[in-house]
Amino acid sequence: MKRVDFLYLSQEDVLNLNIPMSKIIDLIExxxxxHGHGRVENPPKPGIHSKPDSFIHAMPAxxxxxxxxxxxxxxxxxxxxxLQLPQIAGLMIVNEMETGMPLAVMDCRWITAVRTAAVSAITAKFCAKKGTESLGxxxxxxxxxxxMVAFKEVIPDLHDVSIFDINPDAMKRFKDDFEELGVSVNISKGVKGAVEGKDMILTATQRLKEPLVKNKWFKPGCLGFGLEASRAWYGDAILEADKFIxxxxxxTVYFYEHGxxxxxxxxxxxELGEVVAGLKSGRDSEEERILVINIGLALEDVIVADYxxxxxxxxxxxSLTLMEKDF
Ligand SMILES: NC(=O)c1ccc[n+]([C@@H]2O[C@H](COP(=O)([O-])OP(=O)(O)OC[C@H]3O[C@@H](n4cnc5c(N)ncnc54)[C@H](O)[C@@H]3O)[C@@H](O)[C@H]2O)c1
Known part of the structure; x- marks a missing residue:
């Protein structure tokens, strides 16, 4: 029997490859x-839950x-x-598809961060209204x-950005980072000021007791994103949107069944894959309000990890050895 080795890549190894966001967007598209053409096996993620609010999920594709x-x-x-530990952590395994042998084990944190943003950017590419230039x-x-980095890749004209966070340091870092890139960033005093009337709205918060974005602030033509599986958007904004993607x-149904x-x-x-595959249109009118709640699919991680x-x-x-000979 042949010896089997696999590559091990730490978070720093992955980061130091300097793979640009534009490449991540291409891969995930x-x-x-x-996926839209039904050519990806991506079963629902099973998980274990050792503490309230916590999970470890298995995500194969x-x-x-x-x-x-x-x-x-x-x-x-x-x-x-x-505890000075990251909230999100874990490993990816890339397998060889003829034999099933592992090819690589690598950190998953950077991949998780960039793939989620790339999925939003692809959604914007297909669903943002023409002339989009503002974001909350x-x-x-x-x-x-x-x-924000990913949106700029697909909407270079995006320049009017308003932000809100309960943590002032997070807002300062955001403003400093993007103003260096020529984006005007306005720090708002609350959610309303950040999002009302914007061409696009993104919520990317944590552990909310109640929703943040009201239906009346979600104006015609807006493309809204909730990264928290519905929790940041009031029910009427979700249910009355012209399209839900x-x-x-x-x-989504699984999350609904769990609260x-x-x-x-x-x-x-x-589904976003149907839009990307051209089976359904993205935006059909400049007035439509489109709400997008992307949950995160294993296929998004696996295609990036393979790259x-x-x-x-x-x-x-x-390189680590899995086995040297038969036993
Ligand atoms: N859908 C997906 O595929 C996917 C993937 C990764 C993360 N997520 C989700 O995205 C969200 C953000 O993740 P992250 O890694 O950026 O977390 P993070 O902790 O880095 O950032 C969250 C930010 O939200 C702020 N915040 C918390 N409550 C707020 C409130 N009430 N109003 C305003 N700001 C508030 C925090 O201060 C923090 O700066 C999480 O809900 C996470 O579960 C989704």
């Missing part, structure tokens, strides 16, 4: 296109046509911050900032 497959094993523990961001943490309807969407499940207009592996595989990285 390709992934969503395959296999691309039939591209021959790419793997798994993300990711934990989310909000109480970790007090509520929650200026990792996702608030990453989404998500990357995964199965996961999300307390005012009722919206009617699905389309990371391919970029790194001939480099000077640690």
């Amino acid at each position: 390709q992934g969503l296109y395959e 296999y691309y039939e046509k591209l021959g790419i497959g793997g798994l993300k094993w990711v934990s989310g523990y909000p109480s970790n911050r007090a 961001v509520v929650g200026c943490g990792v996702q608030g900032r990453m989404n 998500t990357d995964s309807w199965d996961q 999300a969407f307390p005012d009722g499940l919206p009617t699905l207009y389309a 990371v592996y391919n970029v790194a595989k001939d480099g000077d990285y640690q």
Whole structure:
């Protein structure tokens, strides 16, 4: 029996590859296109829950046509911050699809951060109204900032950005980072000031006791994103949107069955993959209010991890032995 080795990539190894956001967006668009055409095996994520509000999820995916497959094993523990540990952490495994052998094990944190933002950017590419130039961001943490980077890739004219966060340091960091890039960032005193009347609204917050975005602030033509699986948007804003789009309807229903969407499940207009694959239109009018709650699919992680592996595989990285011979 042959010896089997696999590549090990730490978070720093992955970061130091300097893969640009534009590449991540291209990869995930390709992934969503395959998903829209029904050529990706992406079962609902099972999980274990050792503490309230916490999870460790298993997220496998296999691309039939591209021959790419793997798994993300990711934990989310909000109480970790007090322990100086990241809230989101975990590993990805990339497998060889002819034999199932592991090719690489790598950190999943950066991949999780960039893929989520790239999915928002692809949604904006297909669903933002023409001439979009303003954005309201509520929650200026990792996702608030990453989404902004990704939006700029697909909407270079985006220049009028208002933000709100309960943490002033998070707002300062956001403002400093993006003003350096020529984006005018206005710090608002509350959610209303940040989001009302904007072309796009993004909520990227944590652990909310009640929703933040009111229906009346979500104006005609707006494209709204909630990264918290419904919790940041009032029920009428969700239910009265002209279109409701998500990357995964199965996961949306699963979340509903476990307490999300307390005012009722919206009617699905389309999965994002169907829009990207051209099977459903994105935006049909400049007046439509489109609400998007992307949940996060394994296929989004796996296509990026496969690319990371391919970029790194001939480099000077640690190789680990899985087995040397039969026993
Ligand atoms: N859908 C997906 O695929 C996906 C993937 C990753 C993260 N997420 C979600 O995105 C959200 C943001 O994640 P993150 O990694 O950026 O977290 P983060 O902790 O880095 O940032 C969250 C920010 O929200 C702010 N905040 C909290 N409550 C607020 C409130 N009431 N009003 C305004 N600001 C508030 C915090 O101060 C913080 O700056 C989380 O809910 C996370 O679960 C979704």
